[in-house]
Amino acid sequence: xxxxxxxxxxRQSRVAAGQLSSTSETLRNLALSNMAEALExxxxxxxxxxxxxxxxxxxxxxxxxxxxxxxxxDKVFQYMLDRLRKVARRPDPLNRVLQGHTNPAGxxxxxxxxxxxxxxxxxxxxxxxxxxxxxxxxxxxxxVILRGGSExxxxxxxxxxxxxxxxxxxxxxxxxxxxxxxxxxxxxDALLKMDGYVDVLIPRGGKGLIKRIxxxxxxxxxxxxxxxxxxxxxxxADPTQAVDLAVNSKCQSIQVCNALETLxxxxxxxxxxxxxxxxxxxxxxxxLRGCEATLKILPGITRATEDDWHSEYLAPILAVKIVxxxxxxxxxxxxxxxxxxxxxxxxxxxxxxQFEQRVDSASVLINASTRLSGGGDxxxxxxxxxxxxxxxxxxxxxxxxxxxYKWVAYGNGHLRH
Numbered sequence: 203x204x205x206x207x208x209x210x211x212x213r214q215s216r217v218a219a220g221q222l223s224s225t226s227e228t229l230r231n232l233a234l235s236n237m238a239e240a241l242e243x244x245x246x247x248x249x250x251x252x253x254x255x256x257x258x259x260x261x262x263x264x265x266x267x268x269x270x271x272x273x274x275x276d277k278v279f280q281y282m283l284d285r286l287r288k289v290a291r292r293p294d295p296l297n298r299v300l301q302g303h304t305n306p307a308g309x310x311x312x313x314x315x316x317x318x319x320x321x322x323x324x325x326x327x328x329x330x331x332x333x334x335x336x337x338x339x340x341x342x343x344x345x346v347i348l349r350g351g352s353e354x355x356x357x358x359x360x361x362x363x364x365x366x367x368x369x370x371x372x373x374x375x376x377x378x379x380x381x382x383x384x385x386x387x388x389x390x391d392a393l394l395k396m397d398g399y400v401d402v403l404i405p406r407g408g409k410g411l412i413k414r415i416x417x418x419x420x421x422x423x424x425x426x427x428x429x430x431x432x433x434x435x436x437x438x439a440d441p442t443q444a445v446d447l448a449v450n451s452k453c454q455s456i457q458v459c460n461a462l463e464t465l466x467x468x469x470x471x472x473x474x475x476x477x478x479x480x481x482x483x484x485x486x487x488x489x490l491r492g493c494e495a496t497l498k499i500l501p502g503i504t505r506a507t508e509d510d511w512h513s514e515y516l517a518p519i520l521a522v523k524i525v526x527x528x529x530x531x532x533x534x535x536x537x538x539x540x541x542x543x544x545x546x547x548x549x550x551x552x553x554x555x556q557f558e559q560r561v562d563s564a565s566v567l568i569n570a571s572t573r574l575s576g577g578g579d580x581x582x583x584x585x586x587x588x589x590x591x592x593x594x595x596x597x598x599x600x601x602x603x604x605x606x607y608k609w610v611a612y613g614n615g616h617l618r619h
Contacts, residue, residue: 207384208392211347212399214377215320219345221375223317227294233340233372234290238283240368241333244360245279252329252357259353267457267516271327272354282333282361289337289583295601296343310612315605317343319401322393323586324415326351326407332361334584335404336379340369341584342601345378347400349393351407352385359383394419404599406587409514424599426564426590428514428540429459431572434531434557436548437470443569444475444547445482451545451572453486457516459588460543460565460575464511464521466531469495472524476500479522488518495524511538528553532560539563541590543575564590564597 222230241248252274259269274282301313321344323335332348339346350358362381370376382389393400397420404424405415416423433451435444451462467475476499483490490496491506503522510521511534525531535544545567546557554568565575575597577585582600589595595603 205392208382208389211380212396215345215347215380216399218375218377219319222343222345222378225343229373230340231290233369233374234286234337236368236372237365238286240364241283244364248357248360249274251360255354255357268327274329274357278330282330285334285584286337289341289601292583292601295605300607307616309616312610313607314610316608318604318606320345320399321604322347322400322403324349324390324403324405326411327353329354329357329361331406332358335586336365337584338586338601338604340378342604344604348381349390355385397421404586424589424591424595426542426588429542430463430514430538430540431460431543432464432466432535432539433462433572434466434546435468435471435475436546436553437468438549439471439547441475441478445478447547447571448479449482449486452488452520454573456518460572462572463514466523466525466534469524469526473499483520488520490520490522492522493524496522528556536562543572545570545572
């Protein structure tokens with residue numbers, strides 16, 4: 203696909219974005235409902251095409267983690283439909299008065315939420331991003347340009363075509379949802395140059411992809427590079443809860459960005475807790491890599507190196523460090539963490555509040571698994587990713603995060619004096 207062809211798509215999206223900005227909540231929700239129904243009508247076809255793409259990925263030697271992310275089965279397909287319907291039920295993120303007052307001269311001033319405009323989503327292997335991204339963008343009144351990986355090209359095209367039909371049948375602009383169908387880097391490179399039409403890019407995939415996108419464009423990028431997530435077991439952590447939360451945080455889905463990568467254990471509870479943790483992680487085939495103090499309690503595990511504290515494994519490996527209290531735990535997290543998700547297990551409210559206020563992360567959890575940080579469990583419905591940036595969005599990126607604001611003033615012939 204040539205640069206000119208991508209430019210046509212970008213220009214069409216800009217026109218559609220202008221039309222979407224004035225659509226009603228009722229119309230956008232109807233479109234989302236229609237999109238889910240249209241997807242349901244092509245379920246069997248999508249599953250068949252995806253199965254062929256999964257088989258090809260295996261033949262090409264793709265990693266098991268990549269294959270899992272690529273796969274759409276009945277459960278995943280239903281999850282995709284449910285997320286569309288949930289986002290439709292969310293409150294309208296547009297035209298909310300965020301702030302307002304009337305000045306002494308009678309000028310009424312409002313700060314109101316508004317769409318960002320055109321959102322480009324560049325992603326690898328996960329066909330569910332296709333439906334999530336379209337749903338979140340339509341809910342927030344934004345036009346979306348989708349560019350999935352070549353390994354899921356046919357699955358993504360089928361999903362997108364069904365959603366386009368559903369949205370257009372509801373009365374949305376024809377180009378509210380578009381997909382770049384051409385494989386190869388040329389199309390992505392062309393999209394990165396469309397700063398005259400595209401307002402925001404959101405890359406979803408590995409660190410290499412995200413760095414390439416962020417470094418190759420003048421368009422603002424919402425991103426996260428790493429998910430180096432921590433769980434701190436405080437001195438007073440309940441042993442059963444501590445083990446359950448640590449295992450769930452790491453093992454519920456190992457290859458995702460909010461899975462646990464470093465476990466911090468307070469020195470006052472390390473001796474009774476570490477053997478319990480070792481047993482539980484061994485049962486889940488997780489390799490532990492420990493600091494010097496950890497090795498004294500668990501002499502059979504691997505010695506951790508400095509690189510382990512910087513690692514997002516996305517694999518059955520967990521770094522373990524014994525720390526001397528809350529201050530040292532927070533210092534370790536803020537030095538080595540990626541600002542994604544960090545958690546504490548404690549029964550002390552003051553300690554929990556200190557942790558929550560001082561840890562510099564997009565998501566901070568108290569007595570809860572790191573795997574809960576995300577759109578679904580936070581009640582946001584669909585999201586288009588997790589941001590570790592501080593501008594423009596931070597944490598799960600849902601419909602609210604794909605809005606900006608405008609200032610509106612109502613006068614009656616008011617003049618500046």
